[in-house]
Amino acid sequence: MTRRQPTLAVQVRDRIRALIVEQGLRAGDRLPSENELIALFDVGRTSIREALKLLEQEGLIQARHGDGRYLTSQPSLDRPLTRLEGVTEMLASRGHTADNTVLDVAAAEPSRHQRELLQLPPGETVVRLERLRRHRDDALLYSIDLFPRSLVGRPLDEVDWTGSLFGLLTEYGHDIAYAVAQVRAVTLGEAQAGRIGGADADGAWLLLTQTHHDSAGRPLLYSQDYHRGTDFSFHLVRRRD
Known part of the structure; x- marks a missing residue:
């Protein structure tokens, strides 16, 4: 089935x-004018006005008669929970050029729970990858990923860990097809807050825990992604049978 493309607006x-x-831009700042947006995006005035109307309906901006439009709150990264995508792809889809800092990467002995989740044979170790994504100076996402060491057949210090982990696994012939996920609101523990540092660690975070599988059902990756609650939201469609 061909996926419908979103409308121009x-x-x-x-x-x-x-x-x-x-x-x-922060709450209270003025948006570029319609003419500036037309020139910037090379689209017609109707599309610009329809897009601005959508933002008004979302409560993100407010029109002031004769004085333009102003930002009322910070935009959040809202994603459908049913759509499987890597963190790098998710941020890029919203135009975020986040700095990806590798806090730690090492081969490690998995816990009993992790061994069961990844269905690891005796003696198999995992790669534990810890990263932090920032936009400008703001921490957006803190993540811990674990996957079987055998999936990447190179010394760990020769691998670029700053890009898409989905893309890296695909390069080695391991395509992720689906994931089993759980999302919940959490506050960061002392150790986690210390890794992020500063006031960014305060407040609620959304923890998305996932076990990723290939098309044959083999678990390839276990991830814990901590999304800053003020910047992320997830949605899904619920139906009655």
Whole structure:
């Protein structure tokens, strides 16, 4: 089935949201004018106005008669929970050019729980990858990934761990097809807060815990992604049978 492409107005809305983040606009700041947005995105006035109307309906901006439109709150990264995507792809889709800092990467002995989740044979170790994504100076996402050491047949210090982990595993012939996920709100522990540092560690975070599988059902990756609650939200569609 061919996936329907979002309308032009929705595409422009998402580009405006990304522009707000890129320019570091805060609540109370004035958005670029319609003419500036038309020139910037090379689209017609109707599409710009429809996109701005969508942002008004979301409560992100407010129109002031004769004085333009102003930001009322910070845009969040809202993603469908049913869509499986890596963190790098998710941030890029919203126009975020996040700095990806590798805090630690090492081969480690898995716990009994991790061994069972990844269905590891006796003696198999895991790679434990710990990373932090920042946009400008703000911490957006702290992640811990574990996968069988045998999936990447190179010395760990020869691998670039700053890019997409999904993409890296695909390079080695391991395609992730689906994941079993759980999301819940948490506050960071002392050790986790210390890894992030500063006021960024305060408040609620959304912990997305996932076990990723290939098309044959083999577990390839266990991940714990801590999303800053003020910047991320997830949605899903619920139906009655």
